[in-house]
Structures are given as structure tokens and as C-alpha cells.
Amino acid sequence: MLKSAPIRALGxxxxxxxxxxxxxxxxxxxxxxxxxxxxxxxxxxxxxxxVLQGALGRWPGEDGVEAAAEVxxxxxxxxxxxxxxxxxxxxxxxxxxxDPRGRGTHQCGDGQVLAEVLQRPVVWDFRSAxxxxxxxxxxxxxxxxxxxxxxxxxxxxxxxxxLGGVGNMTxxxxxxxxxxxxxxxxxxxxxxxxxxxxDLMQARRGVAMDEDAALASCGVxxxxxxxxxxDRGYFYKVPPKSLDRDAFGDVLEMVxxxxxxxxxxxxxxxxxxxxxxxxxxxxxxxxRLLVTGGGRKNPLMMEMLIERxxxxxxxxxxxxxxxxxxxxxxxxxLAVRVARGLPTSCPGTTGVSxxxxxxxxxxxxxxxxxxxx
Numbered sequence: 518m519l520k521s522a523p524i525r526a527l528g529x530x531x532x533x534x535x536x537x538x539x540x541x542x543x544x545x546x547x548x549x550x551x552x553x554x555x556x557x558x559x560x561x562x563x564x565x566x567x568v569l570q571g572a573l574g575r576w577p578g579e580d581g582v583e584a585a586a587e588v589x590x591x592x593x594x595x596x597x598x599x600x601x602x603x604x605x606x607x608x609x610x611x612x613x614x615x616d617p618r619g620r621g622t623h624q625c626g627d628g629q630v631l632a633e634v635l636q637r638p639v640v641w642d643f644r645s646a647x648x649x650x651x652x653x654x655x656x657x658x659x660x661x662x663x664x665x666x667x668x669x670x671x672x673x674x675x676x677x678x679x680l681g682g683v684g685n686m687t688x689x690x691x692x693x694x695x696x697x698x699x700x701x702x703x704x705x706x707x708x709x710x711x712x713x714x715x716d717l718m719q720a721r722r723g724v725a726m727d728e729d730a731a732l733a734s735c736g737v738x739x740x741x742x743x744x745x746x747x748d749r750g751y752f753y754k755v756p757p758k759s760l761d762r763d764a765f766g767d768v769l770e771m772v773x774x775x776x777x778x779x780x781x782x783x784x785x786x787x788x789x790x791x792x793x794x795x796x797x798x799x800x801x802x803x804x805r806l807l808v809t810g811g812g813r814k815n816p817l818m819m820e821m822l823i824e825r826x827x828x829x830x831x832x833x834x835x836x837x838x839x840x841x842x843x844x845x846x847x848x849x850x851l852a853v854r855v856a857r858g859l860p861t862s863c864p865g866t867t868g869v870s871x872x873x874x875x876x877x878x879x880x881x882x883x884x885x886x887x888x889x890x
Contacts, residue, residue, distance in 0.1 A: 523545055529848060531592070531609065643861065680813060685707060
């Protein structure tokens, strides 16, 4: 088990938007944030992204999964080997399928492979234990969000809103001492975020995203479609709750009759509307939304959040955090918690029956590792 002193942990995250791998150093004891370190990014090539997209929705042993795992391991190894003086690595892997009440959750990529390449202990498979104990296995960043709320000096409840492929929020009450105390956290997936919009742009315009909302800003929102999506049962379901990347994949068919601009505007409004529905589940309104993930760079999405949620919404950079690297930093933080035997999820974050520490630790075989872990 890891000693309690702060160490340099390296976290890596490849999200549902399939753009690439983020990596970040965090100095932490698994409780407090002591310092933020270097960061890095490695984009997936078009070929690599196509391999990953072809494996979405598939489970271990199915066609395409082995090739996807090779892409994930190769990309992570290429990026993570650039970092020096690392004590521990947190490796999330690439989520291909997520069905917590059915087949479970599947993040491809083998932590043992990375441990051998990097010659460092690697913590991975963060979600499986939570799912086995009845949890959703997601979201997992909330315990880190709790530490971030303490670090930024939040006085009252705040929401960390991550707008990646899927949206998720963490409501944090920083007056509590620990994240696993009842009432300290509430976390859940809000609904679709960038995934449908990015898929629309790829299909219709051959580009990865609606950069700076250039297209959506020229469109008109179809409120009938927005209301039809937001009337689905998921938004009435009491959290914790989670989604697969393509759980709302049919919204593309719903906007198929709209112009490119109107479709983009409508999909953007669905994101903001789903967040507003999510706030209805929170114990009390937050002082503000601290927005991370790619969606925070979409000016129209940010405007719609403020308009539809009735709460100030700012990029996390305004409180001194790095919105591009927050999830990578989260898995550095969680890796230290796993190595120290501390919980990484609790009933308020994933719906698991009791606080649980997920993840397994892989060490390089036959090697002496200069590490505190």
C-alpha cells in the first residue's frame, strides 16, 4: 500500500469524443491536491480513430476489440513515456461499451502492457469493482472534483460540469470533510453532449466538430425536437445514473430533416436543456457551473447553459483549473487513492451500495522500480 506522503502521479484519459489522449501530472496524497504538474496530449490519427469507432459498443473477444486495444496502448505509451520522475500511473483506457445493469462496463487497453513499457506501476480498470457492487461505474471524477472545490476555495455548493462526448455533472458541497460523507456529492450523467454534434459534423461536413459554434450560431433551434428529447424517461430518473456514448444516437435521425445549421443549433440546445434537467435533481442550486471538457469552448453552448439553467456558467480556467486536463488529473488522483486503499466512489456518485475503491495495480515483471508505490 502507498505511503501517505504526496507523490507525483501521472494520469491519462481518452474520452468518448475519441479525439486523443490527455496526460497530466498531479502531486497528491490522494486526499488533497498539492500541486499541478506538466501536461501532454497525443491526438488519434484518422486511421486510429476509425479503428476505435469501429469497436464502439463491443465487448471483450468481439471483432475489432483487439485492434482497438492495440491503438489505445500504443497511443498511451507514446505519450506517457515523455514524462519523467513519475511514481505511479493512472490509466483509464478507452470506453467501448457501458451497460452497468447488463453486461457491465468495458474499457479496452491492458494496464500490464503499459507497466512493462513505462517500467512504472500502473493503476487501471477503475470501473469494474463499482459495477460488480451494484454501482453505475460512472462518473468517477467526483472525488477529484471534491478535492478541486477545496483547492479553489469554494464557499458554497458548486457544480463541475464536464461536456465531453457525454455530459456529466458533480454537485459538490465543500463544507464536508470527505467526499464519501452522505450529502457531500451527487454525480450523474446529464445526457448527450458533444458526441451527437460531432457525429453530425462528421457526417454532413466531413469535419470533427462545430468549431466556435460557427455553424450552430447561424441556425434556429427546433424546440419541438428539443422538448421531445428532454421528455424521455432518463431525465426523470433519480440519480445516480449513467449513459453509454451512443445512448442518444437516434437524435441524429430526429434532426435529419433540418438544415445543417438548424440541426447543429438544435443538438447544442439539447445539451444545455439536459443540464438544466439535471440541476432539478440537485439538493440545492449551485452558486455556479464550472464547465470543463470540449463543450466549454463552444460559445453558443455556454450561452445556452446560462439561458436554460439560470445559473452562472464559467470555464474552469476562471478558477485556476485546466479544463483540457481535468479528467487526466482525476485519474492521477484516483490512482493514488487506489494505491492507498481509499474509496474512489460512493452511493452519491455511482449508486454503489457502499463506498468502494476500484482499480487494480499492475507492476512491471522482473524489474526493480524506483517508486514510492
